[in-house]
Amino acid sequence: MARTWTSAFGRACGVLLDAIVRWLALARINPNVLTFLGLVVNSIAAFLFGYANSDSQARLFFYAGLVIIGSGFFDLVDGQVARARNKVTRFGGFFDSVVDRYSDASQFLGLLVFYARGERFSYVVLAAFVMISAIMVSYTRARAESMIGSCRVGFMERPERLVLVIIGALFNRMAPVLWIIAVLSTITVIHRTVHTWRQTQLMELGGDPKTHAA
Numbered sequence: 001m002a003r004t005w006t007s008a009f010g011r012a013c014g015v016l017l018d019a020i021v022r023w024l025a026l027a028r029i030n031p032n033v034l035t036f037l038g039l040v041v042n043s044i045a046a047f048l049f050g051y052a053n054s055d056s057q058a059r060l061f062f063y064a065g066l067v068i069i070g071s072g073f074f075d076l077v078d079g080q081v082a083r084a085r086n087k088v089t090r091f092g093g094f095f096d097s098v099v100d101r102y103s104d105a106s107q108f109l110g111l112l113v114f115y116a117r118g119e120r121f122s123y124v125v126l127a128a129f130v131m132i133s134a135i136m137v138s139y140t141r142a143r144a145e146s147m148i149g150s151c152r153v154g155f156m157e158r159p160e161r162l163v164l165v166i167i168g169a170l171f172n173r174m175a176p177v178l179w180i181i182a183v184l185s186t187i188t189v190i191h192r193t194v195h196t197w198r199q200t201q202l203m204e205l206g207g208d209p210k211t212h213a214a
Contacts, residue, residue, distance in 0.1 A: 046106040048064035108127050137154065140188075
């Protein structure tokens, strides 16, 4: 019974999403506009983080978590609208990646402002480190794939970060979430660096890195 109910719910959500995508496609909304709106919504979450204080932290962080969940809608539909309108372009993929980096950075910037206003220097440093490491996780993959073709190793990518930030915001447990992201992002960067080193060594020796992928 539970599986039947959840399957029906999943199908209903899929039908609703398809209807929204068709409506957006018929409205001829540019997919890149939807991508940019995702950044705007994430910036609202960043503002809520930065505006919070000790008295309003739980409430505003909860609202920020809901806003970030809402921003996922734009991440979900921009690519589907592009495909529905036959507007999938190389620039669209590039633009989506650039905007995603700004969206990530905006959230952590908001947290950095929150901790700075509260004069919690250690967490200012932590938030800054998490912001940098989030960017480096994406950069190491992009740079590696320009040389070795594929670098999908590692765990802490954008979806995982978003889930953790949402949990931290909704339950007002952002400090431990930042530590988790910091540690796992660093491990992911190291993993990708080692993986890329191994693959480039194979290439220089004349081997096929595809047959030795981690």
